[in-house]
Amino acid sequence: MTLKTVGLALAALGGAAMFAPAMAQNEQYVPILSYRTGPYAVNGAPYADGVSDYYNLVNLRDGGINGVKLQIEECETGYATDKGVECYERMKGKGPTGASFFNPLSTGITFALTDKTLQDKIPIITMGYGRADSKNGAVFAYNFPLLGTYWSAADIAMQHIAKELGGEGNLKGKKIALVFHDSPYGKEPIPTLEVLAKKNGFTFIPIPVTHPGVEQKSQWLRIRQERPDYVLLWGWGVMNGTSINEAASVAYPRDKIIGVWWSGAEPDVAPAGAQATGYKALMLQHGAGEFGVHGAIKQHVPNRLGKENFGQVLYNRGVVNAMLGVEAIRTAQKRFGNKPLTGEQIRWGLENLDLSAARLKELGFEGMMRPVKISCGDHEGARDGRVQQWDGKKWNIISDWYTARQDVTEPLVKDISAKYAAEKKITPRDCSKAD
Amino acid sequence: MLYRETGQYKTSYAADSVIFPIRQDRIGVMIVLAIAFVFMPLMMAFKIPPFRNDYILLAILLPFLILSLAAIGANILIGYCGQISLGSGAFMAIGAYMAYKFGTGISEIGLPPLPIVVSILLGGFSAAFVGILFGLPSLRIKGLYLAVATLAAQFFFDWVFLRVKWFTNYAPSGSVSAPELKFFGYLVSTPIEKYLVALIFVTIFALIAKNLVRGNIGRQWMAIRDMDIAAELMGIRPLVAKLTAFAVSSFIIGVAGALWAFLRLGTWEPLAFDINRSLELLFMVIIGGLGSILGSFLGAAFILILPILLIVVPAEIGLPITTETVSHLQFIIFGAMICFLLIKEPLGFARLWQIGKEKLRMWPFPY
Incomplete structure (x- = not known):
């Protein structure tokens, strides 16, 4: 190789990197961290499509939020923490006012960004995932685990099991196994389940599965030996389908498996085919299906990304997630004016987000989710869920609404967030004085 | 012309034995x-x-420096001593987790939280200790078989840091967070400060490494690499040479791991140091140039920065391609470039640099 070619190649790359396009001044920069490649792409892609389509809907139908257009950019993280951090550093300062908020769709990246976002004053929205203790907004000012944390999920799952068994008293002496992705994501529900095991007198068996989760023979062999009464599944990506297949091969009844809301989408059950029939999963409020907002997307977004996954569980979750972000910006605009806002101002919008049933109907989300109200002490806002069951073709809702019991999770939230505050030397805000 | 050393007379032993x-x-x-x-x-x-903004500093220069340091460590073992290792990621993890343990205090033995520099260095020493343990098989097995033995270290420590809760101070999620970064009473928090801390570490260790490899011990390593039986007959003890290479290499990689965790990630989980990190370091060493300190820097720059450029450049010049396509293209182009580079210059960037220097010696009147 000649030195000239190396030199020319470097110069070309460097020159191109210097060249940056001019930016519009009246736009709100909204980054999307997504993953459309890697072992988690089957779940990452429909979600990212939903997020992207809703932002485009806001731009194309309403011309942005009160005239402020959304400037959207996507960055591929591949679910890897270091790539996610790189994306964050690249995107946080873009646009006239910097990034509005981040939405990493990875608990690992959420953990890594939690300190950084506090310093950079950019909110981090982790709808249905992330650090469960960040519900406590007094300590975690910039984290918003909207609509449900893993601790709420674990409690909802146990409530459903208790109901199927005919009462909480019947949990005594039962065996509940948790098959989990061995990462911060999968480990999060363990404290809640341990508390509930003590309270209700069941045996709790945690069974870890190594990333990415395509090898689970030994785990399911152990389940065959232990014969738990129920198996909770905390998987993601290719791990979910593998779990269901392995359950079938050890003949563990699928209707005794309850997945978390990240293990309850179409890509998780479809590869398992008929073997997945009967499998149950929690719902993060919404399920699959088309609602008012889907009609609007069909009508106003001609080049929508959601095609075969349109109306699927994860696509819908992306839409809900994008809507919450947009409404937070709208809330913040009421106070700070209809202009591009900084992350700090949007944080205020998130903390004062209040979506009534009427407002949800207006937005086209009626039937998809319940009203939600965020406050300083409660960054989760709502902790409701239902259970759905896969019949081989589609998800059917089989339960009524459950609400996670605060008396179970709240002591844990207080305890672990206080530990974090002490470790990071954060003085918790006084929520009675927060504006 | 530019690079002619004619006329530079060395009149003392000291002048003759300077680093450069x-x-x-x-x-x-x-x-x-x-x-x-x-x-x-x-x-x-x-x-x-x-x-x-601080993008270049935080997302390019800081990781570049730290990975260069890790690549120097890997190069000492692989490039200078010829012992193929696939366990570099594990040694980074040991450095990171032990520095975390020392930095937050080990209550079981009544050890209070230690200052951050001491913790990072102790993290390095812990890695060196484990490196020696896993280096022992190298006295019996060589080449690819040794690579497999070090691979065992990688998987073993992935497992340890996931399962043994002591290492993560019993954090419920298994994810740990760096202690306060106070260097000699000065709190490091801004990107510039982090960059400078990493730079100081890298400069010091690169100079130490450069000095080691041209001295007695470095020559022993290279003799072992080139032909171990001949080296033994010349009086070099393979036990000492190989184990020092493992120790020094693991120490530097361990320090790099601690810096990666503390300065770059802040909060991390074992996945940050998985097998991919080991392979990445191996590629850096091979592409940069086996047995070259400068090559470690060049290799790190290539492996780290090129993929980022391949993603950023199309977006910056406004090419209408989807994120998905870009990331697939990135893999294709990056893979193709590695193949091309290794075919055209199997000895890596360090060799290219050397050719450049030789050309500059004659320039502008080559013959």
Whole structure:
């Protein structure tokens, strides 16, 4: 190789990197961290499509939020923490006012960004995932685990099991196994389940599965030996389908498996085919299906990304997630004016987000989710869920609404967030004085 | 012309045994250090483009420095001593987790939280200790078989840091967070400060490594690499040579791991140091140049920065391609470039640099 070619190649790359396009001044920069490649792409892609389509809907139908257009950019993280951090550093300062908020769709990246976002004053929205203790907004000012944390999920799952068994008293002496992705994501529900095991007198068996989760023979062999009464599944990506297949091969009844809301989408059950029939999963409020907002997307977004996954569980979750972000910006605009806002101002919008049933109907989300109200002490806002069951073709809702019991999770939230505050030397805000 | 050493007479032993015997090299290193220590922070402080925000500092320069340090460590073992290792990621993890344990205090033995520099160095020493343990098989097995033995270290420590809760101070999620970064009473928090801390560590360890490899011990390593039986017959003890290589290499990689965790990630989980990290370091060493300190830096730059450029450049010039396509293209182009580079220059960037220097010696009158 000649030195000239190396030199020319470097110069070309460097020159191109210097060249940056001019930016519009009246736009709100909204980054999307997504993953459309890697072992988690089957779940990452429909979600990212939903997020992207809703932002485009806001731009194309309403011309942005009160005239402020959304400037959207996507960055591929591949679910890897270091790539996610790189994306964050690249995107946080873009646009006239910097990034509005981040939405990493990875608990690992959420953990890594939690300190950084506090310093950079950019909110981090982790709808249905992330650090469960960040519900406590007094300590975690910039984290918003909207609509449900893993601790709420674990409690909802146990409530459903208790109901199927005919009462909480019947949990005594039962065996509940948790098959989990061995990462911060999968480990999060363990404290809640341990508390509930003590309270209700069941045996709790945690069974870890190594990333990415395509090898689970030994785990399911152990389940065959232990014969738990129920198996909770905390998987993601290719791990979910593998779990269901392995359950079938050890003949563990699928209707005794309850997945978390990240293990309850179409890509998780479809590869398992008929073997997945009967499998149950929690719902993060919404399920699959088309609602008012889907009609609007069909009508106003001609080049929508959601095609075969349109109306699927994860696509819908992306839409809900994008809507919450947009409404937070709208809330913040009421106070700070209809202009591009900084992350700090949007944080205020998130903390004062209040979506009534009427407002949800207006937005086209009626039937998809319940009203939600965020406050300083409660960054989760709502902790409701239902259970759905896969019949081989589609998800059917089989339960009524459950609400996670605060008396179970709240002591844990207080305890672990206080530990974090002490470790990071954060003085918790006084929520009675927060504006 | 530019690179002629004619007329540079060495009149003392001291002058003959300096690290950079050629004046041009000394000046070059000084300029690079001046840019790194003075010019870059100044550019950053005044936000002169391309330093509009701290992206370049935090997402490119900081990881580049730390991975270069890790690559130097890997190069000592693989490039200088010829012992193929696939366990570099594990040694980084040991450095990171042990530095975390020392930095937060080990209550079981009544050890209070230690200062951060001491913790990072102790993290390095822990890695060195484990490195020696896993280096023992190298006395019996060689080549690819040794690679498999070090691979065992990788998987073993992935498992340990996932399962043994003691290492994560019993964090419910298994994810740990760096202690307060106080260096000699000074709290490091801004990007410039983090960059400078990493730079100081890298400069010191690169100089130490450069000195080691040209001295007695480095020559022992290279003798073992080139032909171990001949080296043994010449009186070099393989036990000492191989184990020192493992120790020094693991120590540097461990320090790099601690810096990666503390300065770059802040909060991390074992996945940050998985097998991919080991392979990445191996590629850096091979592409940069086996047995070259400079090559470690060049290899790290190539492996780290090129994929980022391949993603950023199409977006910046406004090419209408989807994120998905871009990331697939990135894999294709990056893979193709590695193949091309290794076919055209199997000895890596360090060799290219050497060719360049030889050409500059004659330039502009080559014959």
